[in-house]
Amino acid sequence: MAAALSPVRRTAAVVVHRATILFFIAFAIFPFYWMVVTSFKQNADLYVGATNVAHNPFLFNIPPTLDHLRILFGQTLYLTWLRNTLFVGLVVVGITLLLAVPAGYSLARLTGRWGERLSIGIFMTYLVPSTLLFIPFSRLVSLMQLQNSLWSLVLIYPTFTVPFCTWLLMGFFKSLPREVEESAMVDGCSRVGAIWRMVLPLSVPGLLTVVIFALTLVIQEFVYSLTFISSVQRMTVSVGVPVALVRGDVYYWGSLMAACLITSIPIAVVYNFFLDRFIAGFTVGAIK
Amino acid sequence: MSTNPVLEAARPATRAVPAGRPFRLREWLEREAVFSWLMLTPPLLFLLAFLGYPFCYGVYLSFVKRPVAQPATFVGLGNFVNLWNDAIFWQAVWNTFRFTAAATVLKLVGGLGMALVMHQNFKLKGMTRALLLLPFIVPTVLSTVAWQWIFDPGMGMFNRLLMFFDLVKQNQGPSWLGNPTLAMVSVILVNTWRGLPFFGITILAGLQTIPDELMESATIDGAGTWARFRYVTLPLLMPVIFIVTTFSIIFTFFDFQLVYVLTGGGPANATHLMATYAYSVGMSSGQLGMGSAAALAMVPVLGVVLLMMSSYVRRA
Structure with a gap:
């Protein structure tokens, strides 16, 4: 009976497996998330790190913008x-x-x-x-x-x-x-x-x-x-x-x-x- | 390979010129061996001219003193003696070994883990694989620029995260690239991040070639999960692990762009690798001879790894 796992252990194994995969995914892609957020943030939303603790840097606090793209292609x-x-x-x-x-x-x-x-x-x-x-x-x-x-x-x-x-x-x-x-x-x-x-x-x-x-x-x-x-x-x-x-x-x-x-x-x-x-x-x- | 006897017999024209007939250039050229060598000549000459010659020229440069826009003077081993007495060179050597060892171990262990979890069936496996591969696919320089921004002390992602969870006070976050120890840790982290998928996906390819029957019979023989991994999976994976590790050691040991873009070798040479050091001596300060000597100092390591690899490939 050693080969057959109990349902509890099987569920636990699946949870551990999924969590490990999620960890690897998060580790791989978080820099890209930061890249995307930065590319489309207005400067007023981007450069506030030192002044405002309540500001959430991981979201768009003011609407996104295409300004950076315009600068990149135009200037x-x-x-x-x-x-x-x-x-x-x-x-x-x-x-x-x-x-x-x-x-x-x-x-x-x-x-x-x-x-x-x-x-x-x-x-x-x-x-x-x-x-x-x-x-x-x-x-x-x-x-x-x-x-x-x-x-x-x-x-x-x-x-x-x-x-x-x-x-x-x-x-x-x-x-x-x-x-x-x-x-x-x-x-x-x-x-x-x-x-x-x-x-x-x-x-x-x-x-x-x-x-x-x-x-x-x-x-x-x-x-x-x-x-x-x-x-x-x-x-x-x-x-x-x-x-x-x-x-x-x-x-x-x-x-x-x-x-x-x-x-x-x-x-x-x-x-x-x-x-x-x-x-x-x-x-x-x-x-x- | 193809050893169809009928076809073997049916290709006298491609074999030796039949006896008794006059030599014909056209037929001679059609012979497989002659043709192959003829086709191989241009690429081999190209590689000889563009890899062999520059290498020899580099060896020559390492024996001369050659400031920019001045004639060269022969100095014998002078450049190597100067290097030997240069504390920064030794720091770069030590950094390179530390960096390579730490990053390789992390990538190997992490990659093995990644391969093992990816070897099971689950939903969205294809998409997961694509996401996991991203760090390896994106041009290193570009992702490194992104990491520079992540490490930014005031507004970078790491310190904003620490601030967000109240782990540090405003503007008191660690200077990831400014503190000598942390800078080395950061450089190792970015290299690991980038190389991990290469290990993971290649080891996964190796895992997939292990027949299921082997696992089943091991299970029937009473082997548990760990025993199956230790005595069936791991030995069968060794060839792949060996190739991927030697490959990675070479590319990590000779790494340049990551450090050049992220820290420029600083702070106070704490992250200088041998390659970035050779660049700063040879290009930035224009001492071509000494720079060449510093680059050549990396050759013994390359030689040892290549020897290991070629003896292994031949054995396999």
Whole structure:
């Protein structure tokens, strides 16, 4: 009878379980709550901490406002930063696909010791942190006359998107049987033709995942962008928001939080769709 | 993998050039191994040029003294000797180890807990997962800016909460980022907040691969909840836990943006990590050589972790 719990104990277990989950949820999202509240509060409702104890900071005490959004879009360079980020992101995605698709395919099909060694090696290069290389890169960027240019980022971001995307793509290509391209080649296709006509159309979900992850890696990147870009007009979102939206000693918290919120929402939504693929790719080899 | 004998036999064209026929470049290129290496060459060259070369250049820089806009002079181990004698460098080293150890343990324990509660069935599980993932998904810099506002001594969320429940008097709330000990605690807290979902969701993926039959047979053998966890679940989870932990150690040890945005290394270097220290020496004060040396000082740790990881991956 050990396996059957009494009703009381079962209820208690459910309560503890639900409470734990609620705790984790609260811990995860309370900063976002603060972000949302701040983004839409009037300044008179926002900056009263020191003067009025009766004031409840967690609710809207006076009606919400869109002023902070108006400032963000009208009086800051936020949209320019978004455009810069998007430009860098799209070019980097293009370069990444060009390098990572052939590499991922080859690693998936290369059997034997060298194929395995190389794929582990490429995965390891993803783990080389940017904080290790930004100083030599800063010299190299200025030698190439690319300092303060978005092209420096275009050139250097593939150093982390290519290894990561190659690894992910390798996983996808491995899940496609060799017969896919071999039957096409028996029918007279060249290998490139077979890949183009048979393998790639079947890998659209994988390619899409790679595009999304390369883009999010670009949006996330901070160290290189901070080091190479100095003028405010050329900044990316991840550097512009923390470094240049803060004016003098006064924090424009409303607009700052609005910028964080607006940048985060699309990423969060898209990411959620692709997360399972990411985890599957990441744990390849760890889970058998 | 695909070892269909019929197809194996049906692909002579992709194999070695049949004997007796003249060598043809086209056919040679179509061979799988040749083709693969050809396709691998551009990315490998790219990585060599853009990771290998900068790394070597960084090593070179660490041996020279190179103030901004002046020619470099070779100083041998001078930069490393200077670092060795620099109290702030040692503080950054100590901070980095403390920060990495505390944050990793918290994330691992919390993530394991998160995975275990998420492994059960309950309503709105999909939505719960999406919410729990938010900290990991949102760009670190942006969430860190939000945390800066949360920690604000006068009007931030934490001190307003304390005031709201009458735990502190007006304007007497702790200075979360201004007090050396609290600042370190805050930095660890934010890193844990951000990395927890990564541990939780990845360990959950590992949990889901454990067959139910194993649990059932363990139950029949009389194993209680704890025994099942300790002797069935945990050993089977070890590969995932290992991968996720080594990954996290690297990214935590080399963390830069969190500290740079939240505290800038302050107060009085109390939260300086090796990466932020290297930046402040190399970029802010323009001593490229010494900055490179400080960055290179992180390499041994990376090397050890990568070695552990690669030997483990090869064994698996």
